[in-house]
Amino acid sequence: MRGVRALFRLLRSEPFAAVGAAIYAVIALVAALAPVLAPHDPQEILRTGRRVARYMPVSPDYWLGTTSSGRDVLSQVIFGTRAALLVGLTAAVAVVAIGTVLGLLSGYLGGWVDRLVSKLADVVLGLPFLPSMLVLAALTRPGTTVIITSVAVLLWPNTARVIRAQVLSLRERSWVDAARMTGCSPGRIMFVHVLPQVLPLAALYGSVAIGWAILAEASASFLGFGDPATVSWGVMLQEAYANQALSRGAWNWFVPPGIAIVLMVLAGFLISRGSEKLLFPKLAEQ
Amino acid sequence: MSLLSVEDFSVHYRTRSGPVRAVDGATLSVPAGSITGLVGESGCGKSTLARAIMGVLPEAARVAGGRLMFEGTDLVAMPERARKQLRWRRMSFVPQTAMSALDPVQRLRGHFAEVLCERGGSSRTAAALRAAELFDLVGLSPERLADYPHQFSGGMRQRASIALALALNPALVIADEPVTALDVIVQRQVLDVLRELQARLSLSMILVTHDMSVVAYTCDRVAVMYAGQVVEAGSVRAVLERPLHPYSMGLTHAFPDLAGSEAALVPIEGSPPSLLNPSPGCRFAARCPFAEARCHERAPPLVETDGHAVACWRADEAAALRVLAGQPAVWAAMAA
């Protein structure tokens, strides 16, 4: 209960975090109510009379016009929230989970575990993100799964490093010592005692990871390594580009999905910025 | 003739709950050629007063009244541009922790060059010579001018700060807790440097500290501050041996002196009052073992006799009160 009240106090005092949270709330709402909100089925090829309604401009019938294959842009944007949330949340959870566990293990256990994880992190950090994801996608099968996996496998080191640092400082606290002395196993200490303390920090990274995941999906889709069967903002942009939307000046097609991406990634940044004060009051005093 | 005369001076901080009266009608005078201590516990306003004299306060602070007569002119009424001219040239500052006060990416000689050339109009060669001279003055080897601040020990950094403060031959040096962050032995070394400088250069200094023993060791005059006001001021001898204000009486018994005598330490119970809405009476009344009814109703004025000033209704009974103040039980009773 205390946490919830603190949350509301934070939102009131931190306009940035409040805006970020609001954006997420709206996106979640839209995703849940997509079938109700969208005027058409996003995959449906619309017609005016007998002709396919291609490249229709903004009009009362089609609020954001249509694509080159006659599909409603607005509906696609609305349904795109689902893919975004799916990819974003799954990837964020994966990254944070891997990063936190590894950070916890290497920070608490030290020794060869720490060395191994650190070396692993160094190698992963030496891999350029986009090229690696491309290669993975090309070598397995393009689609959402490989995107989420790439994000999880390539972006965990930063989270792990920070969690490790926090664990190192927590390890020396008296209550950890007390737990050790009462004979708690290291596993229990790590996951029952230390983990809850590092979760806020992990959550912070999670909110930024959502953004990274969505950008990764967009880039992968744009390069042709996404899942063309799904309705996602990245796929929309790729279709627009490939179908001469640029030379035709079809702003209504490629601007809205871009803005949607910006908003969602921005929300992640805003929340993490705002949450710093809640989670790390000492830092904020400076 | 007073070098600096603080007259009924006030500084208020803007806060969400209202103005905090960090300095509220303080009065004291600093004669030329003396080291005047400004002593009091944390939050009594001594640092704020020191910085206000320099004219460099945080954004939330503003001067709320009074005068600062320095070399005949009122600093408060002076426009900022003129005030800036005075800085470092007529009055300079030695901070508490030189580590954060010295630019970490600049060598010491650069610090000196900056002040001497940009503010003192020296050529670079003249500045280098003067810097070496100054280092010598405070007992540091001139070779160390080529080093960065982090390469100095704490005591040496403070000495370097002192040297820097003397660069332009100011009339007044204000030192804000210059030895608080040092260990006892190094404290003594730095204070010895200050005493020597005063002897050699007739240095005028305001030494802000919370430590009575530092005052006893270094200063010739002292002003005791409490809750934003000066409650007693006079020669160190007079104030320490024959304090007139109960707070000063308590202070002199609360600190071990540097020579390490055996007298028992007596803490003053309680904590300072809120500066947000101070009571109309004497600020110290709540913690004073000798407080009477009138002490809680009206604040006593600062009255000076023979160069010894005090703000207490019972100042004429001081001799008797002093005897009582020497008994730990009297102070312990205030803890209730």
Place this chain on the structure above:
Amino acid sequence: MNKTLRHLLFERLRHLLFVLWAVASLAFLLFRLAPGDPTLNFITPTFTEETRAALLHSFGLDRPLWQQYFFYLANLLRGDLGTSFLQGRPVLDLLLEALPNTIVLTVVSLGVAYAVGIVAGAFLAFRRGGVVEAVAIPAALATRSAPEFWLGMLLLTGLAFQTGWFPTGGASSPGAPDISLVQRLVSGDFWWHLVLPALTLALYLLGLPLLMMRATMLEVLSDEFITMARMKGLSRWSIVMRHAARNALLPVATAFALGLGASIGGNVVVETVFGWPGIGRLLVNAVQGADYPLAQGAFVMIAAALVLMNTLADLAYAALDPRVSVGARR
């Protein structure tokens, strides 16, 4: 160079070599274990099992894996990255042709982004509060949140397709002769083509130095030595530029070096949008065309650049910060 720095240099080099080796090996494994048959690209009507075997042999693909690995490493060290399946030319040559384009794009974009970002960030640190800050910070965050290729699409449509002010892609106009790097650098045509992709990247990269510079300046400006500078009566300019900025620039300079490394890989999408003939685009085309040697070579080169720049950034920071480079001496 003093002992601390020497030690650090040795450490970093050892680390660099390890990571390079690990990444190169990883690349080898990934591409070797890839599904798909590279010889499919060469199917002709007379394609027989013998032809296929001969092809595999010429590519060295019929040997056991560990042997291939050793040949791979040996070749790598000699600078032989194999031959492109599709183009039939040595991979290294293709890479070296494309590399300068990427480098120019990266350096120019990053340079512009940092120059503008640093100045804007310092300015924002100075002017706290007010409308400017309330608008500038979200705007900076927004540019960082936008997909770079989308920014590119916006610029392409607005400044090229619809207005014709700038070319719509490539690094040279159609029909222009093939020229060397030096010639390119002084060619107006080249720079004209560079504007949009560089602008796109610069816009995207701007956010980081701006926000970072602002943050570090704010931290530094609240430091005690700034108060001391005011006490010394130093001019505002002196305080901000000489003390605050120099202290605040350290982390930003490090970020710049790190950004160089990261950008070389991240340019992939921008190069694709604008058809800019750099390594990124080469990688994408190679992957799409299953041209494994080329893809592998491009990947390794990009990764090597990243790791190299990271190491240099580390060393540069250590050398620049006197607290690290000079160490403590009593």
